[in-house]
Amino acid sequence: MSACDSALPPADSTDAADARLVALVAASQPSLRAYLHSLVRQSADVDDCLQETNVVLWRKRSEYDPARPFLAWACAIARLQALAHCKRVARRDHVPFDDELFARVAAAAAQHVENQEERLRALRQCLEALPPRYRQLVDQRYAAGKPVREMAHALELSAEAVSMALYRARKQLLECIQLRLARESQP
């Protein structure tokens, strides 16, 4: 465990504020992980970037304005970590780095994080409407946490077939979510 490298706070420091920030950081992990995954892609790289993001969030905790949405601030920091990582990889592989594409993906991912409340509500309804066959697959993969290979073995299918079926299930959920959001936005 690494200690924060900032100086010891005075005796009347905002311990409660620190604890609140810790709670917010902890609660933001799923959203930050999704955000970083869009940019960094490899699971191990996502883990590394998320760890680095958490450290920076802690180091810069005095800069956080509680009056502003936490996730927007956290994503901005995560974006910088992801950017640094992607540039390192590009340098290592001797390929140019596409700033424009990175910025587009980062913007789209940040938008998803901002809208997560509405999307979450829509997702819950859409899960109920998912065909039983797809719902079963989704439950096995996400609720039971079974790896695709294990599911494939149990279903006597190839891993590729199961991956594609899961993809179709997610696609159906996405279409349903978009439809519901569109309806909700109508006057």
Place this chain on the structure above:
Amino acid sequence: MTNRDDSVPELPLGSPLGAPRSADEQLTGLLAAATEGEWSAEQSRQLDALLTAHPRLVEAYVAHVALHHVLAWELQTAGSEPPARLSPVAAAEAAASRGDRPVPSVYRSATTLAGWAVLAVCVTLMAMAWLNLPGSLSADDDIVAVLLESEDAVWSGEEFVLPFGMPVARGQRFQLQAGLARLALEAGAGFVVEGPADFTLLDGRQVLLQQGRLVAHVPEGADGFTVVTQTAEIVDFGTRFVATVDDGNATDVYVLEGEVEARPLWDAGRARRLTTDEAVRIGADDLQTPATVVAHDTLPEPPRLDQLLLYRPWDAARASLRLAADGPPAHTPPAGPYTAPDLKVNPAAADTIAHESFAEATTWPLPADSGWGFAPTAWQATPGYVSLLSPPRAWPLVDGAAARQVVALGGRAPGDPLLANRLSRRLADSQSGELWFRFFGCYEGLDDNDFFVLWFDHNARFDASHAGAPSVGIKQGRFLARIDKPHETYGPAAVDGQPFELVGRLSKQASRNYNRLVLWIDPRRGVDTPPDVATEFEPARGVGMITHIGIRLGQDTEADDRLLLGALWLGPTRQSLYPAEKDIQP
């Protein structure tokens, strides 16, 4: 993101069968494969080209990735919170705005995946916060235990790691699906829990065990440690006992050493005093003496006394992984410039997968771009146990040149976690084909109960034993090669303080997993000889893809033992391990 390819043509949509796939079809194929596993470099390049050529697909790509993560969180938490629950951040922000005590909700809903995933971060950050507070924690703090270590732990269905030395609060509940966890309690006792298990720290000397097996070690002065189950209360009067709660909620108690009192909750008057090798089974309304004897060697090892003594006198602020007492030794880096060999120029090494000579840096840790063929993250090392050294006088020439530096990995000090993982690194590209390796090493302080392995695995968890992964090393004074524990084969004896060169080949024989491993010890270059060690075994759950390599030392190594590691290579052929050699026959 990879390179921008301005030459990507516009792809037609709705192409007829046999024609090039449409952009949407291409994205479908990529997302289906990559959401469930790792992106290959080629897939990542294809995605970049696709998103660049068709910016409208960026939204679809991001939406799909986001949904994948939201499903994981949402379905793992389903049923454990009120129906009107918010997302984690909204809940935390709402609590903050109400001025609620900012205890993360994970402490109250510790059965959720998201809860456990954020707990790992949360306690790390909270520990960072605590370490910043002047002085030790006050008596009002509700830290009652410390997680000493875990082994191959799977918490609530996910393989993330809770940090060693993590403070544990009163009332904190754990669901361990597999593996082991060792904890030290405030009152001085310690225990190990074997998954699947469900347990809660009631206070500094009481544990609620709802499911699973627990082995307690209660040293002198810590008696009174109590395990509470749904049917019984087990009070220890020293020193070791086993409590097991089965699926039917009956409690089995077995005394390894010392004395305990087992009290049925439904009738305290029928309490039983048990001494060494005595047992009792307490059901919902009955009490029996089991006929079967517990085999000691099947039991997980509880915390050792040296681990428990580490936290005496109890001070929660000291609950962190202890560094080596003297720190790494001083090292003067060799003088003169160092030019790393350009392996890509040498055609004999054109297909070398990875190489590290540990020669490029002046201090540990090495930079993230050290070596060749590794991911752009630095070597992960246990702080205080890894350092750079000048090679011993007996160190052999490596490909005709003197080694510049070696890495020294320290043994296990008293109080340390029993799993002494010391070093690991991720490969730039995952490997699933035949893999050759070569490295130079030397064990200083070798005796019969010392152990080290270089393992090849698909993760680099520091609490993992990697016992299920292929590995080579030294055990019981001999070189060994193993597909997994206990399927290992021993070779010639190793000599204390004598450098060695190991060359090996890891392969798959009609299997999806690596199941064959051969090893040469101090082979002569250019001379084809039978391997010194060979092992072949089809594991039930093997390793089919290698993403990381690492080194672990054994729990019985001594604090002043050192494993020296020199240069290492990975390649698809034997020839690729010798950059300066052109005529090695594979």
